[in-house]
Amino acid sequence: MNFCPRCGLTLTSREDGGRERQSCPDVEGCGFIHFGDFSIGVGAVVFSDDKALLVQRGQNPNRGAWQIPGGYAEADEDIALSIEREVLEEAGVTAKIRDAIGFRHAIGGGIGGPSTNIYIVFRLDAEPGETSFDNDEIIGAGYFSLDEMANMERVQSLSSWAIDLAMRTAPDAGLGVAMEGPGADRPGWTMFGLRPEDTL
Numbered sequence: 001m002n003f004c005p006r007c008g009l010t011l012t013s014r015e016d017g018g019r020e021r022q023s024c025p026d027v028e029g030c031g032f033i034h035f036g037d038f039s040i041g042v043g044a045v046v047f048s049d050d051k052a053l054l055v056q057r058g059q060n061p062n063r064g065a066w067q068i069p070g071g072y073a074e075a076d077e078d079i080a081l082s083i084e085r086e087v088l089e090e091a092g093v094t095a096k097i098r099d100a101i102g103f104r105h106a107i108g109g110g111i112g113g114p115s116t117n118i119y120i121v122f123r124l125d126a127e128p129g130e131t132s133f134d135n136d137e138i139i140g141a142g143y144f145s146l147d148e149m150a151n152m153e154r155v156q157s158l159s160s161w162a163i164d165l166a167m168r169t170a171p172d173a174g175l176g177v178a179m180e181g182p183g184a185d186r187p188g189w190t191m192f193g194l195r196p197e198d199t200l
């Protein structure tokens with residue numbers, strides 16, 4: 001990064017929080033500091049009866065492996081909409097986000113490159129319907145029981161972990177979209193929080 005993404009000035013270096021960081025020279029007016037490169041991945045646990053939705057990768061790495069649907073949240077995209085979009089794109093399933101049930105923090109190790117990645121697993125409720133897929137990025141999709149999964153080759157371990165976790169926790173036990181809270185009504189901001197039982 002050479003230029004300030006906010007104001008376009010050539011970035012310089014200054015100390016902040018005990019490290020040298022690329023920063024905007026307009027410290028008072030702009031104040032931009034480059035804290036690093038991060039990406040956000042999203043994955044979806046979606047059940048139909050007691051079966052979980054899996055898709056089969058059509059491209060390498062791991063072509064042929066089965067995993068929960070998911071992908072990357074765009075930088076300018078509401079994260080709840082990003083996972084609903086991925087489920088629809090990959091499996092043809094219309095689903096609504098319910099709660100976040102876990103995340104993985106991988107320093108320097110997203111699938112998308114060297115940037116540090118946070119991969120958030122959400123639980124979603126699906127509308128009934130058949131699965132479909134594009135036969136390119138995704139070459140299979142369907143709902144599978146744990147028994148069926150045990151007999152499938154190459155189910156991604158992170159997906160198995162997430163499905164197991166979702167099966168053993170109550171829906172809404174995780175972090176849900178908070179309708180109230182600082183920033184809840186600000187465009188582009190979404191608050192997630194635990195939901196006390198009396199608010200469900």
Ligand SMILES: [Zn+2]
Pocket residue numbers: 004005006007008009024025026030031032
């Ligand atoms: Zn700037």
